[in-house]
Amino acid sequence: MAIGARLALAVIGLAAAAIVYAFPLYWLIVTSLKSKAELFASTIHLLPHNPTFEPYVSVLIDRGFWVLLKNSVIVCASTVVITIALGLLITYPITRLPVPVGLRVGVLNWALSLRFLPPVAVVIPYFAIVRTLQIYDQPIALIGIYSLFNLPFAIWMLKGFLAEIPLELEDAALVDGANRWTAFRRVLLPLAAPGLLAAATIVFTFAWSEFLFALILTATPNAQTFPVGVQGLVTQFEIIWNDMAASGVIAMTIPLILMVVARKYMVAGLTFGVIRDK
Amino acid sequence: MSRLVAELPAPTTQNPVRAGRRRRSRQERLAYKILLPALGTVVVIVTIPFILAVVQSIQADDGTWVGLQNYARALSNPGFYDALRATGLYAVIVLPAEIVLGLGFALLVHRTVQSPGLRATLYILAVVPLVVPPVAVGVVARLIYAPGYGVLNVILERLGIIHQEIEWLSVPALAMFSVASVDIWQWTPFVYLVLFAGLQTVPKESVEAAQVDGATWWTQFVYIELHYLRPLFLLILFFRAADILRVFDHIFILTGGGPGTTTQLLSLYLYRVEFRFFQTGQGSALAVVVLVSISLLYTLVTRLLPLERT
Numbered sequence: 001m002a003i004g005a006r007l008a009l010a011v012i013g014l015a016a017a018a019i020v021y022a023f024p025l026y027w028l029i030v031t032s033l034k035s036k037a038e039l040f041a042s043t044i045h046l047l048p049h050n051p052t053f054e055p056y057v058s059v060l061i062d063r064g065f066w067v068l069l070k071n072s073v074i075v076c077a078s079t080v081v082i083t084i085a086l087g088l089l090i091t092y093p094i095t096r097l098p099v100p101v102g103l104r105v106g107v108l109n110w111a112l113s114l115r116f117l118p119p120v121a122v123v124i125p126y127f128a129i130v131r132t133l134q135i136y137d138q139p140i141a142l143i144g145i146y147s148l149f150n151l152p153f154a155i156w157m158l159k160g161f162l163a164e165i166p167l168e169l170e171d172a173a174l175v176d177g178a179n180r181w182t183a184f185r186r187v188l189l190p191l192a193a194p195g196l197l198a199a200a201t202i203v204f205t206f207a208w209s210e211f212l213f214a215l216i217l218t219a220t221p222n223a224q225t226f227p228v229g230v231q232g233l234v235t236q237f238e239i240i241w242n243d244m245a246a247s248g249v250i251a252m253t254i255p256l257i258l259m260v261v262a263r264k265y266m267v268a269g270l271t272f273g274v275i276r277d278k
Numbered sequence: 279m280s281r282l283v284a285e286l287p288a289p290t291t292q293n294p295v296r297a298g299r300r301r302r303s304r305q306e307r308l309a310y311k312i313l314l315p316a317l318g319t320v321v322v323i324v325t326i327p328f329i330l331a332v333v334q335s336i337q338a339d340d341g342t343w344v345g346l347q348n349y350a351r352a353l354s355n356p357g358f359y360d361a362l363r364a365t366g367l368y369a370v371i372v373l374p375a376e377i378v379l380g381l382g383f384a385l386l387v388h389r390t391v392q393s394p395g396l397r398a399t400l401y402i403l404a405v406v407p408l409v410v411p412p413v414a415v416g417v418v419a420r421l422i423y424a425p426g427y428g429v430l431n432v433i434l435e436r437l438g439i440i441h442q443e444i445e446w447l448s449v450p451a452l453a454m455f456s457v458a459s460v461d462i463w464q465w466t467p468f469v470y471l472v473l474f475a476g477l478q479t480v481p482k483e484s485v486e487a488a489q490v491d492g493a494t495w496w497t498q499f500v501y502i503e504l505h506y507l508r509p510l511f512l513l514i515l516f517f518r519a520a521d522i523l524r525v526f527d528h529i530f531i532l533t534g535g536g537p538g539t540t541t542q543l544l545s546l547y548l549y550r551v552e553f554r555f556f557q558t559g560q561g562s563a564l565a566v567v568v569l570v571s572i573s574l575l576y577t578l579v580t581r582l583l584p585l586e587r588t
Binding site for chain 2 (some may be wrong): 006009010013014017020021028046087089090097100107112113115117121124125127144148160180189211212214216225227230233246247251255259267272274275277
């Protein structure tokens, strides 16, 4: 294909993609800035028209969704701590200590297999367990299952990061008389910190977006997370469009901010390290 | 400047022995001391629900043993086959669309965009849809397709293309299209990112040599680049197929499985049986069927995946 034609195709293709991607998000934001009065106006304005933050106040304060935001933060932060800690306990021995190759491959394959568990099939028996333990509608029920479902990502990401740090650095500290724990804390941890942060951010993002478990395992603002609240606005008999849009904007803001931190690792996380950022 | 590349596994080599025999065995013991409790806990936690699902699946709701009755009921329910059919149709729409579009854009950007800055910008923009919570994507889709307030009809009317509202969510074929379009919107960028990274691993020399030999745009793709992308296609197919089996959020928000059961994919069907109709036995039987078939599928395909396992 001639260079000119190729360039034209690229411009047209990218412009089309820009519209298809930008417009829905633009429309979400415009709708979230509409006043109640404008919702019932007969003409729909495609451009912002008397924008107001009223819907955000309505969602967060009047409807009390700030509680759900708080629940989401608690659940996600706890999930991150547990997942990363478990991930380190599993990946440290298999990357830094001499274990048989078979064990290492076995652990990684097993972690990968967890990635393919369909949540809805797992939640059916998990629901019974939650009822038995009497933790229904409590954050701990979500934290447990989120940690489990995010563990495969954490294991594969941490394995990638730890494997890149030369073993000699730790060995040098050990020769100087440090014990394993000190070498881990003083040498390995600082070097692995960027990777840990990236993994933590990605796990937080996944937990933040989770909806099915939260829908099934919670019932009241005691443990409901933000996505459950969003869904509640959508399936009501009469939809208040501006509030619904505002809740959508809030739900996507946090992952987008976190993405700025972890953008380099996002794709590596999603592909279990096949795609790397060099 | 960041550069995204695909890293495919190198042939496995044995670990070099790094220390003396005694130190090695002490370290190995330490490894087990750290690994086994953590791993053991997780394995137990993963296994308990599965065992429980099996137990529930051979019990009636009042706890009496009923053998395989729940399985018989679950598998003779036409709803199950409707769900399988809907899932298959969804996959048949979504997978080719995402792969063709993602591949098209990857090739286009790879061949025409040379500026590193612009490439980096496109990378970031492509990551955006991937991190938007599916629930929020469902909300966006609702704003676009909903009857009465959906902006798509407004735009089409203003452009003079239609004169009457199109019922995107209540005509079966259109509902399936609407639901699928959301998936395509969210996941085409993933395909693009993976394949674009794959294209960066094609050696420049072989492309240049081919061009000297008069390779066209198309032959260059078929005879050189496709070869490097093949393992990545497998990765995409496998990951996306797993995701389609768990698709729930955006459909729940957009159509709730309707009209009728047109967009009731497998995970929505299981949800309904268990948590709307409270058929615990049948739900558990379905869960076991799904878990077992996925495990079988998984063992068959996983070894083919191009993952660095060492």
